[in-house]
Amino acid sequence: MHDSLRATEADSRLAEVTILVVSYNSGGVLEACLRSVPPAARLVVVDNASSDGSAALATRLAPWAQVIRAPENLGFGRAANLGFAGATTRYGLLLNADTRCTPGMVEALLDAAERYPEAGLLAPRIATPDGGLQFGHLPILERHRRRGTPMPPEGDCCAPYVGGAAMFFPLSAFRAIGGFDPDIFLYYEDDDICMRMRRSGRTLVHVHAARLEHGSGQSSAPSAKVTRGKEWHMGWSRQHMLRKYRGPAVAALQGGLLLAELATRLALCRGDPRRGKWVARLEGTLAALRGRSATAAGIR
CATH class of the missing domain: 1.20.1280 (Monooxygenase)
Incomplete structure (x- = not known):
């Protein structure tokens, strides 16, 4: 009885999250990504006019998901804006197609969002295939400030840049700054939104208890x-x-x-x-x- 109640409460919390995956010829990695997403969360896949059947694959693997077939390749940020436009949940989680959520990751991000209500953007601990940690990156216009290699954090911490592969937003904060810059098709849209979020007075938080696996650059088939x-x-x-x-x-x-x-x-x-x-x-x-x-x- 108690286990059933806890499961219901967990599902209720996850229902407050829209998980958005942007795909572009991502058939080689999309299955692992979608299978890792907790089913209680709302799932949206925006397919950027893939030619490899990614949209059909997403529909088959996750029939409960909303699959948006863009008529052309919109790029990353504009596709994310499209996917979140109709979201009615409190939070949004944007994932690269070559990522995999680990058990409890989304719940840990929710816990952190409640601990840090001033945060406008939170990101999990991102593990690379070689066992490394993606941390210490600075936005492109601030990289001249770096002095040495930062030590990986042992707990939650604020950072000038988080995410890239995974970004967790209170959607009210995301919308307050206008979402992703629609002029950017690809690259540095993550740097830009981090800089604008900070300028709006919000903090960026690296969440140690939330772990994500990232394939690093495998979202689209190479050509x-x-x-x-x-x-x-x-x-x-x-x-x-x-x-x-x-x-x-x-x-x-x-x-x-x-x-x-x-x-x-x-x-x-x-x-x-x-x-x-x-x-x-x-x-x-x-x-x-x-x-x-x-x-x-x-x-x-």
């Missing part, structure tokens, strides 16, 4: 097209962040320096296998400097 797209958007999004937070003059200066560096590499390293990545990043940087949107070139 030359995917690699080129990632490098292009890394260049574009870096310039967007510089312009947004440092102003157009600094962005132009930093962008010019990066273009010169990439052009020099291309001139001196003609046989280097990384040339394709350098070209794509140079093109993305140049597009941003010219004022083109992240999707104008059709790099998806």
Whole structure:
């Protein structure tokens, strides 16, 4: 009787969480992710027009889930905004498709949200396949402040950046800052939302008792097209962040320096296998400097 009551209470708490997974050709990892999600939570999958049947796979594996089939690849942040737009729960948990929740992880995040009501964003302890811990990352515009390698925390702690692979929000805080920046297609949308959440007066909390397994970069099946797209958007999004937070003059200066560096590499390293990545990043940087949107070139 008591066990049944506790189970009912646990399910009631989990029902206050919308878990959102963004997929893009994620068929190789999606099953493990969806099977790890506690069924009492509301589950939403936004599929970015995958060509590998990811949307159909999500429907088959989790028939209780809401599967949103985007008509085109929206990118990560915009897909997350779409998925959370109709959420009526108190909390939202955004997961990469190459992650796996461990038992009790979502409950631990809920406990932490109650302990730290000032927190606008919380993230679990993220374990990598080699047994390491993803911690100590700084937002892109603050990395010059680093002095040495930070020690992994032994308990909960505040941090300038959390998540990336998994972000847990009170949805009221998420909506108060406008969600993810819709101008960013891919890369640094997590840095941006962490910076805006902090500027809104909210704290970011690393939750030690909540453990997540992360495949690190396996959300989409690898291909030359995917690699080129990632490098292009890394260049574009870096310039967007510089312009947004440092102003157009600094962005132009930093962008010019990066273009010169990439052009020099291309001139001196003609046989280097990384040339394709350098070209794509140079093109993305140049597009941003010219004022083109992240999707104008059709790099998806």
